[in-house]
Amino acid sequence: MASIDDVARAAGVSTATVSRALRNLPNVQPATRVRVLSVAAELGYVPSPHAATLASGRTRTVGVLTPGIARWFFGEVVDGAEHALRGLGFDVLLYALGSPRTDGPRPPVDPNVLRRRVDGTLVVGLPLEAAEVSSLVGLGVPLAFVGSGPSGQVTHRIDDVAAGALATRHLLGLGHRAVGHVTGARDPLSVWSPAAGRREGWRRALAEAGVDGPPTWVVDDAEFDLAGGRAAAHRLLAARPELTAVFAASDELAMGVVLAARDRGLRVPDDLSVVGVDGHPHGELVGLTTVSQDAFSQGHDAAVGLLGMVVGERAPESVTYPTRLVVRESTSAPRADRGPRR
Amino acid sequence: MASIDDVARAAGVSTATVSRALRNLPNVQPATRVRVLSVAAELGYVPSPHAATLASGRTRTVGVLTPGIARWFFGEVVDGAEHALRGLGFDVLLYALGSPRTDGPRPPVDPNVLRRRVDGTLVVGLPLEAAEVSSLVGLGVPLAFVGSGPSGQVTHRIDDVAAGALATRHLLGLGHRAVGHVTGARDPLSVWSPAAGRREGWRRALAEAGVDGPPTWVVDDAEFDLAGGRAAAHRLLAARPELTAVFAASDELAMGVVLAARDRGLRVPDDLSVVGVDGHPHGELVGLTTVSQDAFSQGHDAAVGLLGMVVGERAPESVTYPTRLVVRESTSAPRADRGPRR
């Protein structure tokens, strides 16, 4: 494999000049640059990224930490980040922590796997403990969060409290009063996790409407997928048959709620209204009403912002993305005999 | 940041000994090893992977090439591969080629992005041109394919012809004769792409049953997602109202077909039976009959096999994974007035 020495020799210049010419640095005479470029092409020279990293300290690589990519939101975000990063000449090192196939709590994030390996770190939808955040900060490279993030860190996300309130107010506006909630909490449910925010939005909207939703209207230990939502909804609906509506913390959970309702012989929306969050394209399969967000853009923009920090720009502001209530067929007024008492 | 020199000095040994002790190589006295280990821990020493790569030529990194991770099959495979690789101490460099957000043909794979960067390459569901395959082979590192792959290369996949035939025979067995097909062909539809195999299976099953399905029973330019399947099915059903069943090349396409049927006022399965391939968990939302496969395992096993090649084992055999017909509610016998004429 041709090395920079081969190119230098063939072009009759020093390796320093080859290095400058190839990286488009100033201080190379146009004619020299052209010669170097053509010799390099001729020899099929491809610089060794590892040698460049060792010499410069820069890796041109970003670490993407995520619980997994099989969930819709994570997949979209990682996809968006990957395209932004690739487009700007950066590699992406994927760390899918917390296997969807293993049970038990996720082991703490070990920052050493990233040490000396990345120029920046993007944390996607992984609610981290404070200690984990500081260990990541301790890496000394820029850090950005998508989907959730502690205050003081650059974060790209929607307003989860507002999203939860928007979904719940929609149900209240239709006349529902007994509105349950299905959510997940396998990761530490820190104050800045999406689940915590959406739950808080639900609680506030109920309180505003004068509804005193008891804690038993919530099931909060669901896996964040279809099967998890289904199982959780079964427990919730069995325990609280008075519920006429359920707000689920994600569309995947919400679709599971719809399946559980069907399992139990309940019609959606006649017997049970269901709302989710995400705008998952499959929501349409069950006419799911949802609060939608643009996950791809969050990943894309976060990656671009992170690279800005890598090249020395000051940290950008955190960004809050818009959400939109998409009303489909999974929500309606409660049946007359199940509506609010007067 | 502590370097190997710091550790050597503090432990009173040479860097060679530190290197050996830390990597568990032989020829280190137990007492020395213990001392080195404890000094390294004390100093918080983390070896530089780039220096190690430069010195050894090994990267402990695998490149994963895929069209994107948002599609169910790719997401599962990449997830499976990531966990196997991570578990064996390898990093994964993700290359999501062919953005789902851009149109037009995907640019050819440039092997140079991988040169000197990976110890092995895993190609996930990316039908490559012969020239692209040879350029990847030319990298000189082990290569494996998941989901599709040219003969002569190590491939982990299902038997797509058999899968297509299985789905189609199920429909024929129910009494259908006019069985359409929805598939995609944005990538070069080489002979070893999944789409080509499934289509061939469909064709053969029809031929076996003595049905001479005209080319107009196929729409083959769908995007491989819900919206793509829906749009394709609209065109197919408008042009060929005599169809009583559709075999779609993936569950995501099939779910789109179900939506299109609903759009057109057709009941599934009474007016139209629909079968897909994958075993997507969301298929249950519409009671989708499908030919299921285990994508996570394909990714996992392919990664393990690839690492075997990396450490010098001879190339494993290609593996064909089982599929299973899962009958749900989207298929039934055709209505009497639409069944086969006698």
Add this chain to the structure above:
DNA sequence: CTGAAAGCGCTTACAG
């Protein structure tokens, strides 16, 4: 605008 040379932080024959 260009080059000689040091240095990035490891691994690996080789010698002992």
Add this chain to the structure above:
DNA sequence: CTGAAAGCGCTTACAG
């Protein structure tokens, strides 16, 4: 079992 030293392939002050 251990160490001295070369070498992996670049980048980057520094000097000219």
